[in-house]
Every structure is written in structure tokens, then in C-alpha cells.
Amino acid sequence: MSEVTLIINDEEVKAEEGMTILEAARSAGISIPTLCYHEKLAPYGACRLCMVEIVRGPQSRLVASCVYPVEDGLIVKTESDRVTKGRKMLLELMWARAPGVQPIREYGIKYGITGVQVIRDYGVGRKNMAKFEIEPSFCILCGLCVRYCAEIKKENAIGFVGRGIGREVVFFPEIARRTCPGCQECFSLCPTGALPSHYGLVEACH
Amino acid sequence: MPRLNSAIDLERLKQEILTRADGKRIVSITNGTDGKTRHSEAVVQAFIDEVEKQGLADKVIVKSTGCHGFCEKEPSTVIFPEEICYVSLKPEDAPEIVSATLIENKIVDHLLYVDDDGNKIVHESEIPFYKYQSRIVFGNNRLIDPKNIEDYIALGGYTALAKALLEMTPEQVLEEVKKANLRGRGGGGFPAGIKWETTRNAPGEIKYVIVNADEGDPGAYMDRSLLEGNPHSVLEGLIIGAYAIGSHQGFIYVRQEYPIAVQNLSVALEQAQELGLLGSNILGSGFDFDVKVHRGAGAFVSGESSALMTAIEGRVGEPRPKYIRTAVSGIWERPSNLNNVETWATVPLIINKGSEWFTGIGTEGSKGTKIFSLVGKVNNTGLVEVPMGMTLREVIFDIGGGIPGGKKFKGVQTGGPSGGIIPESLLDTPVDFDELTKLGSMMGSGGMIVMDEDTCVVDVARYFLNFLAEESCGKCVPCREGIYQMLKILNRICEGEGREGDVEVLEEISEVVRDFSLCALGATAPNPVLSTIKYFRDEYEAHIKERRCPAGVCKALISYYIEPEKCQACLICLRNCPVGAIIGGKNLVHVIDQEKCTKCGTCFEVCPPRFDAVTRLSGAKVPEPVLAGTEVARKRGKKNE
Numbered sequence: 001m002s003e004v005t006l007i008i009n010d011e012e013v014k015a016e017e018g019m020t021i022l023e024a025a026r027s028a029g030i031s032i033p034t035l036c037y038h039e040k041l042a043p044y045g046a047c048r049l050c051m052v053e054i055v056r057g058p059q060s061r062l063v064a065s066c067v068y069p070v071e072d073g074l075i076v077k078t079e080s081d082r083v084t085k086g087r088k089m090l091l092e093l094m095w096a097r098a099p100g101v102q103p104i105r106e107y108g109i110k111y112g113i114t115g116v117q118v119i120r121d122y123g124v125g126r127k128n129m130a131k132f133e134i135e136p137s138f139c140i141l142c143g144l145c146v147r148y149c150a151e152i153k154k155e156n157a158i159g160f161v162g163r164g165i166g167r168e169v170v171f172f173p174e175i176a177r178r179t180c181p182g183c184q185e186c187f188s189l190c191p192t193g194a195l196p197s198h199y200g201l202v203e204a205c206h
Numbered sequence: 207m208p209r210l211n212s213a214i215d216l217e218r219l220k221q222e223i224l225t226r227a228d229g230k231r232i233v234s235i236t237n238g239t240d241g242k243t244r245h246s247e248a249v250v251q252a253f254i255d256e257v258e259k260q261g262l263a264d265k266v267i268v269k270s271t272g273c274h275g276f277c278e279k280e281p282s283t284v285i286f287p288e289e290i291c292y293v294s295l296k297p298e299d300a301p302e303i304v305s306a307t308l309i310e311n312k313i314v315d316h317l318l319y320v321d322d323d324g325n326k327i328v329h330e331s332e333i334p335f336y337k338y339q340s341r342i343v344f345g346n347n348r349l350i351d352p353k354n355i356e357d358y359i360a361l362g363g364y365t366a367l368a369k370a371l372l373e374m375t376p377e378q379v380l381e382e383v384k385k386a387n388l389r390g391r392g393g394g395g396f397p398a399g400i401k402w403e404t405t406r407n408a409p410g411e412i413k414y415v416i417v418n419a420d421e422g423d424p425g426a427y428m429d430r431s432l433l434e435g436n437p438h439s440v441l442e443g444l445i446i447g448a449y450a451i452g453s454h455q456g457f458i459y460v461r462q463e464y465p466i467a468v469q470n471l472s473v474a475l476e477q478a479q480e481l482g483l484l485g486s487n488i489l490g491s492g493f494d495f496d497v498k499v500h501r502g503a504g505a506f507v508s509g510e511s512s513a514l515m516t517a518i519e520g521r522v523g524e525p526r527p528k529y530i531r532t533a534v535s536g537i538w539e540r541p542s543n544l545n546n547v548e549t550w551a552t553v554p555l556i557i558n559k560g561s562e563w564f565t566g567i568g569t570e571g572s573k574g575t576k577i578f579s580l581v582g583k584v585n586n587t588g589l590v591e592v593p594m595g596m597t598l599r600e601v602i603f604d605i606g607g608g609i610p611g612g613k614k615f616k617g618v619q620t621g622g623p624s625g626g627i628i629p630e631s632l633l634d635t636p637v638d639f640d641e642l643t644k645l646g647s648m649m650g651s652g653g654m655i656v657m658d659e660d661t662c663v664v665d666v667a668r669y670f671l672n673f674l675a676e677e678s679c680g681k682c683v684p685c686r687e688g689i690y691q692m693l694k695i696l697n698r699i700c701e702g703e704g705r706e707g708d709v710e711v712l713e714e715i716s717e718v719v720r721d722f723s724l725c726a727l728g729a730t731a732p733n734p735v736l737s738t739i740k741y742f743r744d745e746y747e748a749h750i751k752e753r754r755c756p757a758g759v760c761k762a763l764i765s766y767y768i769e770p771e772k773c774q775a776c777l778i779c780l781r782n783c784p785v786g787a788i789i790g791g792k793n794l795v796h797v798i799d800q801e802k803c804t805k806c807g808t809c810f811e812v813c814p815p816r817f818d819a820v821t822r823l824s825g826a827k828v829p830e831p832v833l834a835g836t837e838v839a840r841k842r843g844k845k846n847e
Contacts, residue, residue, distance in 0.1 A: 096691065
């Protein structure tokens with residue numbers, strides 16, 4: 001593995017080829033917020049909080065640092081205006097969906113948001129939103145549990161169903177009944193604590 | 207059928223087919239999905255029976271073909287060699303056409319196309335809808351029974367494949383496509399040759415080539431019609447591409463919702479296999495290639511290349527977050543080259559006629575032709591193939607025949623839900639990948655939805671966002687949550703609850719959805735909103751500030767009112783109101799009960815124009831109703847004098 005040098009926030013950072021920007025940054029003590037990242041799992045690129053700006057001459061581009069591989073001489077800005085502005089909005093969007101959730105509140109405070117400010121949720125349009133009506137949730141759909149079960153445990157006892165705003169995490173009873181009682185390793189991964197309660201619910205139903 | 211083992215075999219077969227058909231007249235009848243909705247099946251059968259009955263079976267060939275393009279007038283027929291065209295056929299028209307045109311060589315006047323000035327047009331090529339088109343890709347549809355490979359071969363089909371496999375090296379084929387600057391017809395406009403080269407040069411023995419036939423834009427159906435009507439052109443292009451790239455396995459990802467396309471494609475694959483045009487040792491060249499048809503389960507996002515490839519692998523079609531191109535690491539992490547149906551169908555033409563011929567058509571940056579599905583508020587709906595560089599105005603007014611009912615043009619949505627609405631002032635923009643992108647829209651796969659003055663752009667933006675909210679896979683936050691919040695705001699605006707600042711919030715969310723989304727679905731999702739804000743901001747303001755819908759579409763912002771001075775108490779609206787919201791009686795002024803009214807607009811439509819008593823109000827208060835029992839002020843007619 002050859003070594004590459006990149007510049008993150010004006011700081012020279014050494015990294016190994018094949019690493020992602022996120023890995024390189026964290027190894028140098030530079031923090032980048034993430035919600036769906038876990039070092040044991042394949043990068044998922046879904047929460048988009050880890051987006052950073054990479055600069056090439058006059059052009060710059062936003063990339064997900066959990067996936068983007070390091071290059072020699074790459075210039076990275078992890079807290080540029082574009083990045084922080086976007087992160088704020090992402091956090092606000094997640095806040096609207098999962099208001100009471102700890103990691104979102106924590107990041108929210110860091111990026112200066114205290115609730116749903118810009119979106120100004122003053123009610124849903126009445127007639128046409130019925131099919132999209134969603135209730136506030138504790139699940140932020142980071143997929144850590146789903147991916148852990150699939151990638152590490154290779155059980156697929158838990159997965160996503162639905163799409164768009166209707167996406168949710170469910171246990172598949174046929175598999176879960178058999179595998180989950182003795183495992184429950186995904187519980188500790190859940191950043192919001194939504195999962196144990198969900199599972200408890202499922203178990204209670206049986 | 208015997209296997210073809212060389213270019214000579216192919217040529218011999220072609221001559222044989224041509225000799226068999228020599229001197230025969232061809233009656234080509236549209237029988238694609240659009241035709242079938244108007245009983246084209248019965249029309250075809252009627253012609254077959256009638257030709258038999260009138261003893262012409264050995265002189266006339268009745269062909270059931272795919273769509274010819276002019277969907278508005280289907281089922282239609284073109285009689286060759288004269289190219290006499292009859293439109294809007296019914297089964298009972300068959301005897302007359304057979305006896306008059308096929309036997310007596312006379313024209314059946316009443317079945318001809320009639321233009322705006324009342325002129326009857328005999329030949330297909332003179333119909334304004336076709337006159338301005340250059341149908342180099344789509345034009346063969348009318349000469350091909352898609353279930354019969356011989357028709358395609360008779361037109362010189364598979365000669366490009368023979369040329370590529372037997373006379374050219376893969377490098378030469380690649381070079382030719384690169385020189386032609388063929389850009390992806392699926393929407394992105396990425397140069398196909400460069401993509402091919404990437405896959406070709408990518409490490410790995412096994413490589414794949416894929417046809418993207420997951421056409422999902424509302425109102426777009428050119429890929430379907432091409433696959434239905436001329437599946438071999440797509441297949442030939444695919445095999446040529448595979449040869450250039452060094453792939454031996456292809457996939458055709460086609461939507462399950464296109465049953466006829468799936469069926470015709472399967473037949474085409476079988477027949478090509480039988481003739482040795484597919485499988486091992488194609489045309490005796492030593493090149494092997496197989497194709498699998500993968501039927502998509504109807505997710506718009508699966509048209510995105512990485513999602514499509516994930517779906518082919520057998521998993522849920524969700525885009526991948528990787529920054530490595532699918533051309534390098536696609537299906538099962540092997541180099542995979544994906545192109546759209548139309549792109550593949552263009553390849554044989556380039557190989558046969560050369561890149562110089564191809565680059566002679568089109569603009570500086572966009573070469574060749576593009577097929578559009580011209581739909582919406584336009585007189586001639588259908589599929590049109592035009593050279594790049596033709597202006598939108600020419601497409602909509604010269605080919606499309608303008609807006610029906612004397613209404614005014616308002617805008618045209620290109621690129622489906624990922625595109626934007628282009629207003630009247632920019633209608634002289636040429637059809638070109640880069641020009642359309644500059645306007646905040648995009649070429650897309652070729653949907654072109656025309657809107658007239660009765661269209662509310664806020665409502666249209668809401669419609670597209672609603673589509674995208676349903677079709678987002680929900681994986682990444684900006685697309686899943688951002689589109690949802692934007693849709694909520696648009697709904698509020700349309701329902702009369704918009705607030706100052708909403709437009710700015712829409713812009714702010716749009717920016718993040720565009721820049722932070724995982725795939726192109728999210729990245730282009732704000733286009734319908736941003737383009738309407740850019741070109742029609744005043745309409746948003748009218749909705750928000752004046753609670754007024756200028757086009758009179760948003761129900762929450764309109765009311766219907768019967769002007770008492772004009773009402774003649776004819777009882778028509780009263781009887782037609784589906785909710786019984788109109789009060790009145792004989793000789794009594796009719797009044798709409800605003801509480802009960804559902805704003806369906808029936809009264810507005812049925813009120814006789816000579817009275818013109820019902821008005822649609824928006825942004826204005828409904829005047830106090832007249833007292834119940836007020837008698838009408840009769841128009842002075844002879845009777846009362």
C-alpha cells in the first residue's frame with residue numbers, strides 16, 4: 001500500500017491508498033459528522049452528513065467522505081460554508097422526521113439548530129398529503145441494524161420495506177423468531193434506541 | 207431457418223426475402239400498445255380477412271407493425287409502395303380500402319388525414335406531423351412486423367453487425383462510435399464511445415453490456431415503442447457494442463409494465479438465436495454473445511444505472527454510493543456498460559453509414575436525431591424524431607400543430623420529472639443536450655409535455671414532486687425527507703395556505719436536495735420546482751399573497767359564481783351539478799351554495815355560451831348571493847315584446 005498525502009482543512013494528512021476521506025480525517029483527529037457510518041460495515045452513503053467539499057483548481061464538488069477514496073494532493077474542506085449550510089438543512093429535515101432523537105439533537109446543537117426552523121412546519125396540506133402522512137419516529141433509517149444483520153451475521157432477519165417517505169425498518173418474523181432472541185447484537189448499534197423498543201413490540205405480539 | 211455463417215449467407219437470405227415479396231403491395235397497420243387501445247388488433251384481422259376474401263392473398267402482405275409515431279390518429283395504415291396513408295381506422299373500413307385502393311387503385315377520400323386548412327393528404331410523408339421529422343431510427347417501424355426477423359433483414363438489418371464483426375476490429379468499431387460523438391439518449395447525454403472505452407479498458411475478463419429500457423417518466427414512451435416495433439435494431443446495436451467492448455453477456459432491463467415489448471423482445475432473441483445472429487460464433491466470426499431479459503418491477507429509480515445493476519443482481523434496486531463508475535465496477539462488481547434503448551438502436555446506423563454521415567446531422571455538441579414523445583396540450587400527440595438543433599417551437603407548432611382549442615401556449619416540460627418547464631420566451635431554444643441543461647431543464651429521455659394557459663405551474667410542480675416522493679427509494683436523507691418537505695410546502699401553497707417566505711424555503715431545500723443526494727433522482731428532483739420559480743415566480747406569489755390561482759386550477763383558491771343579471775334560469779347547471787349545490791328553479795335566478803360546492807367546474811362548462819352566466823373567480827370574494835326566489839331578468843326576446 002502506498003502512502004498518499006492530502007490536505008484536509010489546510011492541514012497535511014497522510015493516508016494509505018484505498019482509504020476513504022473519512023477514515024483519513026478521523027485518523028488525523030479531524031471529526032466529520034456521520035450517522036450511517038460504522039467501521040465494521042461497508043459504506044452506505046445514506047445520511048449524507050459526512051459530505052465534504054473537494055477542491056480541484058477553480059472547481060469544487062461535494063462528495064460523501066465515507067465512500068470517496070483519498071487521492072494524492074486532494075484538497076478537502078470538511079466545514080466549508082456549502083458543507084455546513086447543507087448539513088444544517090439535513091439535520092433539520094431529520095429533526096422534522098425524528099424530533100426527539102439524541103444524535104440529531106447533539107449534531108443540531110453543534111450546527112446551531114434547535115428545531116425545525118427553516119422548514120417551518122405549520123401543518124400539512126390537507127387533502128393531498130393523506131397517503132404521505134407519517135408520524136414522528138425514533139428511527140432515522142440509518143440502516144446500521146439492517147446492514148449489520150446482513151453483512152456480519154448474514155441472517156437478514158431485519159430489513160427495509162417500502163420506499164420514499166414510507167420506508168421503514170422491520171423484522172421479518174420467519175427469520176427473526178429463530179435468530180433474534182439469541183443475538184440482539186444490533187441493539188447496541190442503534191444510535192437512537194429505537195430498535196430495542198421496536199423489537200420488544202414485535203416480541204410482545206408473538 | 208438455416209443458420210447464417212457469413213455475410214454472404216445474410217445477403218442471400220435478404221435477397222430471398224426480397225424476391226418473395228417482389229411486386230407485392232404492403233399494407234402496414236399500427237398495432238402497438240397505443241393502437242391496441244383503439245382495437246387495432248381487430249383492424250389487422252379485418253384486413254387479413256378482407257384481403258383473403260377479395261382474392262389478393264398472393265399479391266398483398268398485411269403487416270401488423272409497432273407504432274408509427276402519430277398515436278393521435280392510430281390505428282392507421284400505410285400502403286406501400288405509394289405510401290398512401292389512412293388514419294383513425296375501424297375494422298369496417300377494411301373492405302373499402304381493399305377494394306378501392308388495392309384493387310382499383312383509387313384513394314378512399316374520407317379516411318385520409320385532413321390538415322388544419324381542410325386539405326386531404328394522401329401520402330404519409332406530406333402529413334405535417336411527419337413532414338418535418340427525420341425518422342432515421344424510428345422510421346423503420348412501419349415496415350417491420352416485430353415478430354418476424356425477416357422484415358428487419360429485408361431492410362438491411364444485421365448488415366452493420368456483419369460489417370463490424372467481419373470487417374472491423376473492436377477498436378475500429380469503438381473509434382467509429384467515438385467519432386460519431388453519439389451521446390446517451392437516456393437523459394445524461396454522456397458520450398457512449400467514451401463509456402464503451404472505459405468498460406473496454408477496465409480490468410477484468412468478464413464484462414457486461416446492458417440495455418436500459420426502464421423508461422419511467424410520466425408521458426414518455428419512445429423506448430417502449432422502439433422495443434415493441436423494432437426490437438432487432440436495439441439487439442443489433444447491443445451486439446455491436448458488446449463486440450467493441452469485449453463483452454459476451456448482455457442484459458436487457460425492461461419494465462414488466464411493457465408486456466408487448468417484453469414479448470416482442472423475447473421473440474426477437476429467439477429468432478436471432480436461430481439464425482446464428484446471437485449465441486456462439488455469430489455469423490461465423492468466432493464472437494460469442496448471449497442476452498438475458500431482466501424484467502423490472504416498476505421502480506422509477508431503477509432507471510438509475512447503479513440501481514438498475516443492483517436490481518439485475520437480484521437485490522432491491524437502490525443506487526450505490528460509490529464514486530467508481532459502473533462502467534468499471536457494475537453488475538457483480540464487473541465492468542458494465544449501460545446505454546439506453548435509443549442509443550443502442552442508433553449504433554447500427556453509425557456503423558453502416560459511417561460517423562461522418564451521423565455527425566452531419568445535429569448541432570455542434572449534439573449529433574444525430576432524438577425521439578421525443580410529444581404529449582399534453584398539443585394537437586398532434588405522438589412520437590417525433592427530429593434532428594438535434596430543431597427548435598422547441600418547430601417541434602411543438604410545426605410538427606405538433608400547436609395548442610388545441612385556440613388556447614395560448616404556456617410552457618413545455620422536457621426531461622420528465624427530472625426536467626424543468628420552459629416558458630414561451632425560450633421556445634426558440636434548439637433541442638440540444640447542453641442548451642436544455644442551461645435553461646434548468648434537461649433533455650431527459652425525451653418526454654415533452656406541452657402545457658397551455660389553463661395549466662397552473664405550481665400544481666404541475668406539485669404533481670412532479672408527488673411522483674418523485676413516491677418513486678424515491680428512500681435511502682438517502684435529502685431525497686427522502688427533502689422532497690417530502692418540499693411537497694408539503696407545495697401542497698400548502700396550492701391549498702391556499704402558503705405563507706410569505708415559502709418560495710425561499712423551497713429554494714433552500716432544493717439546493718440541498720440537489721447537492722447532497724446520492725443519485726441523479728434526487729439531484730434533479732428540484733428541477734420542476736426551481737424552473738417554475740425561475741420562470742413563473744409571479745404565479746407562486748399570486749397563490750401565496752393574493753390567494754389566487756391565475757390559471758384557475760387550484761380548487762382551494764377558486765370559486766364559481768352565477769351572475770344574477772345573466773342567468774336565464776335554464777336549469778341546465780342545476781340539473782348537472784353532481785352535488786346539488788345549485789339552488790333555483792324555473793324563472794328563478796340560480797345560486798351556487800358555496801358551502802356545498804366541490805368546484806368541479808361542471809356548471810362552468812355546461813352554461814350555454816349565449817348566457818355565459820357562470821364565472822370562475824380566483825383571488826376575489828364571491829359576491830353576496832341574491833335573495834332566494836329572485837326572478838330572472840329575461841333577455842329581451844321576441845316572445846316578451
